[in-house]
Amino acid sequence: AFDTELQSDNAPGATADGHTIDLLANIGTAADAVRAAAYTDGRLVAGSGLFRTEVLFLDAPKAPTVEQQKGEYAKVLTAFEGRKVVVRTLDAGADKPLAFATQPDEENPALGVRGFRSARLHPELLTDQLAALAQAAADTGTKPWVMAPMVATPAEARDFAEQARDYGLEQVGVMIEVPSAALRARAILAEVDFVSIGSNDLAQYTMATDRLRGELSDLLDAWQPAVLDLIAATASAGRELGKPVGVCGESAADPLMALVLTGLGVTSLSMSVGSVPAVRFSLRRHTFAQCEAIAHAALAAQSPDEARSSVIALLDPEV
Ligand code: PEP
Numbered sequence: 001a002f003d004t005e006l007q008s009d010n011a012p013g014a015t016a017d018g019h020t021i022d023l024l025a026n027i028g029t030a031a032d033a034v035r036a037a038a039y040t041d042g043r044l045v046a047g048s049g050l051f052r053t054e055v056l057f058l059d060a061p062k063a064p065t066v067e068q069q070k071g072e073y074a075k076v077l078t079a080f081e082g083r084k085v086v087v088r089t090l091d092a093g094a095d096k097p098l099a100f101a102t103q104p105d106e107e108n109p110a111l112g113v114r115g116f117r118s119a120r121l122h123p124e125l126l127t128d129q130l131a132a133l134a135q136a137a138a139d140t141g142t143k144p145w146v147m148a149p150m151v152a153t154p155a156e157a158r159d160f161a162e163q164a165r166d167y168g169l170e171q172v173g174v175m176i177e178v179p180s181a182a183l184r185a186r187a188i189l190a191e192v193d194f195v196s197i198g199s200n201d202l203a204q205y206t207m208a209t210d211r212l213r214g215e216l217s218d219l220l221d222a223w224q225p226a227v228l229d230l231i232a233a234t235a236s237a238g239r240e241l242g243k244p245v246g247v248c249g250e251s252a253a254d255p256l257m258a259l260v261l262t263g264l265g266v267t268s269l270s271m272s273v274g275s276v277p278a279v280r281f282s283l284r285r286h287t288f289a290q291c292e293a294i295a296h297a298a299l300a301a302q303s304p305d306e307a308r309s310s311v312i313a314l315l316d317p318e319v
């Protein structure tokens, strides 16, 4: 059924009753963008929900110029030809060190000067990037969405939004990947046009579990009730304010979790491109009301295992 569905149906991501969910690709380079945009002849991927711009500069000894950045961003915008592209500003951190931005001797780098906080020490890194994006938008005629990583407070969201709008960028958002941001999602959403939940870091910070430690993966699980609660709170704030809430962490690629997220009111899912067909298939087998019931069951569970099994019990038998 799966292959026939893929070949015969050009419809974008949606539930069985037509509630649409943008299915987007996570990318890090222009080559990723070209590959994702061409995937299944461009039928299944509605754009990019996470362009990790730091990936472009992992080997750069010094900060890239506005001109260099503009060229790379223009290639990505051109590859998607008017489809949605959510560009994330630099997220330098312990796991993604940038020679020109990462603080060398931090004792707890995951809790240190990373993501949007880097602009405290290097304000020009952020303003150069916003300038380059605005120029790439003007050159290509495609308007990107732009978001900041590791935002913890509504004041930071406002600061970022003001700076981005000063450069003429129109769709401005932040990532929700710190528990404080999820808890205050309504106040943050009041400052921006959209948010995107980074479930990898949200799980890391909610569960106090280093995402680089494989042996703790049972704790680092987006199905943990506490993580699901924060995702639900964020999605509910989005519904209340009528603003888009995406998910761009690994959990968006989980076909079961995709049903939960849809039922909670998440509006887009961004993932590695190869995961899109399975997520799309799972969504198309369930109505929005079924997704809501599935989300309800997941939130009622007391453990990740119970959450998964209560969702599996509600699945359409064909999945
Ligand atoms: C996340 O934290 O979930 C996320 C999407 O960002 P990254 O994995 O790049 O930190």
Ligand code: MG
Pocket (backbone or CB within 6 Å): 149, 177, 198, 200, 201
């Ligand atoms: Mg993150």
